[in-house]
Amino acid sequence: MLTERQLEIVLAVVYEYIKTGEPVGSRTIAKRYLRGRSAATIRNEMADLEEMDFLYQPHTSAGRLPTPKAFRVYVDAILRRQRSPGDEYQYWVRELKKKRDDLESALRYATKLLGDLTNCIGVAAVGPAEEAVLQKVEFVKVAERTALLIVILKGGLLHHKTMQLPQDMDQQTLDELSQRITVVASGKSWRKVRDALLKYVMQGLQSYAENCKAALNEVDILLLKDSYHLFTGGKHNILSLPDFADLSRLQVVMALLEEESSIAELVQKFSPDKGLSVMIGKEDPAFPIEDCSVIMASNIADGKKTVLGLIGPVRMDYERSISVLEAVLDSISTDVEEEVDDI
Amino acid sequence: MLTERQLEIVLAVVYEYIKTGEPVGSRTIAKRYLRGRSAATIRNEMADLEEMDFLYQPHTSAGRLPTPKAFRVYVDAILRRQRSPGDEYQYWVRELKKKRDDLESALRYATKLLGDLTNCIGVAAVGPAEEAVLQKVEFVKVAERTALLIVILKGGLLHHKTMQLPQDMDQQTLDELSQRITVVASGKSWRKVRDALLKYVMQGLQSYAENCKAALNEVDILLLKDSYHLFTGGKHNILSLPDFADLSRLQVVMALLEEESSIAELVQKFSPDKGLSVMIGKEDPAFPIEDCSVIMASNIADGKKTVLGLIGPVRMDYERSISVLEAVLDSISTDVEEEVDDI
DNA sequence: TATTAGCACTCCCACCTAGTGAGTGCTAAA
DNA sequence: TTTAGCACTCACTAGGTGGGAGTGCTAATA
Incomplete structure (x- = not known):
């Protein structure tokens, strides 16, 4: 479907866009990512990619922006590749582990931490105590x-x-x-x-x-x-993002977050054996917000299904977000051994 | 300190400003509130009131805005006068009473209700079970x-x-x-x-x-x-207010609300026998946010000190907010009788 | 056939320039 | 003490301009 070079261009556009937030021009790609080719060549490829719905132009004389489809390709590429645990935030994760007292307050703190470290909104949910002894x-x-x-x-x-x-x-x-x-x-x-x-x-x-x-x-x-109990934290983080400069968009997100029922649905749907999953834009009807992505992962903590997630702009640093989420989830999770004994 | 007429003008400016959100001109006051006098007279009075720090001009050729001092006068006037329970929101209060199951969920619902009915942020706090049996x-x-x-x-x-x-x-x-x-x-x-x-x-x-x-x-x-347990609701309401069109201001408020500790301090300080109290602007150092007012009231519910509050723009409909708060608080409160018996 | 240099074209954006109108302060008369 | 009149201020808007980034297309090149 995509040639090697087209894929390279898509990944480059997404990467550059995540970094700058600006439309990406053919010159930039040619100079920084595909040094062998000229801008004109990239332009031709880009026109094709636009037809295939991976890129689009906000207006005729602007650079290209990635569509959700392009983000999907980008995220899948990240997920496929082995991820290395980042170091800068390890301090905070250790801090969390130290403070980990009861699950509730740990999750409350974890959502704040998640939010602050990634500039997104942290969410957490504890489900029924299925595995508890x-x-x-x-x-x-x-x-x-x-x-x-x-x-x-x-x-x-x-x-x-x-x-x-x-x-x-x-x-x-x-x-x-x-x-x-x-x-x-x-x-x-x-x-x-x-x-x-x-x-x-x-x-x-x-x-x-x-x-x-x-x-x-x-x-x-x-x-x-028992239904899932939800926590959110770091809501204020997204206020400073340029992606949410538009107040009406912000309001939709905030209202949805306070509603809780749609987040609960999202969590409910997310079965723990799925590992880690990323929803981009309106991929999931339960969280029908354009320009928002959701990352979720789950595990067992204190015998309960525990889901940790991040809600942020489609244009977020997925690589970092994913590894922060994995680290935090890991430090929350526990394995409780069960006595083996029959009636 | 203030002549009768000056007081009238201050109240009129505050009232009009709350209604419109715009600077209030001398002509408006003369036509709608002090029909006997001309705009020029009002202008003279206004110049005096500006010197006394009740009014100010955002720029030379604009109308006047009330200062926190003027709001204080206005709110005190409201509090002094007998308040009548409004009717339009009685339906919701009854609904709340019907649903009132455990205190926690009642407060959660109450904060949402408070927020939605007044376009402010609803807060609630339950303290120690001092009176419980x-x-x-x-x-x-x-x-x-x-x-x-x-x-x-x-x-x-x-x-x-x-x-x-x-x-x-x-x-x-x-x-x-x-x-x-x-x-x-x-x-x-x-x-x-x-x-x-x-x-x-x-x-x-x-x-x-x-x-x-x-x-x-x-x-x-x-x-x-036991320390106070906090709830907030309806945070999204203030997003649509023109008063918070400025994102940076919004961010400060949201961050403070998520911090919880400063709200806790505010609640802690507020002793229940105070009845209902209104803090305007930066009157209380525990909530040092310009352009924000806090209304708090408390009572006993299920044997616990319960504080209900509203956080909104300084330019809010105090009359309505106060009566909504009183009604909601009343429907949450309970009196638990104690068995009389000695050791 | 794929690539590229060149060029005309598009369109956003930042800047400037009146023009408008609401509202003021001041003055002099009632 | 009040008020009519008037000059003045200043935010806000609309319309106009130049610069610049980036495009699509074409024709030459490897």
């Missing part, structure tokens, strides 16, 4: 037919939720229920024990069958179906 | 000399925190400790029982005196000294 499950009665469900995960993480009970239940019976669940589930991941649990839990609590089912279901929701 | 206190061992402290408040609210124990302690002893604290504190506010608690808690746990002290201290921190 349980330590204790407890129900506390807080009102008639209302209980507070508390799940403590290994490492001291705590999840809780207020739930309605189909039948009223006194605290003693709730304790019995808590006890039964804890005995079986402790030291294992919920995903593995949930199916085997109901029969055992019901023993001695037959008259509360409905409650038992409801209780297990709520734990299910809490640990497996 | 306890239901249960529990310690769960999660590692060698590390325990998870869980405090359940009446109504099913939960606070938790990981703490270090001076001495190691097995779960059984931790249970004993939990039990002792719960028995005394349940049904009362922590503030009232904390001082009387230590002696009782130590009984039977003499050899763990250090741990007991540490444990009570941690509950103290969790319930009384």
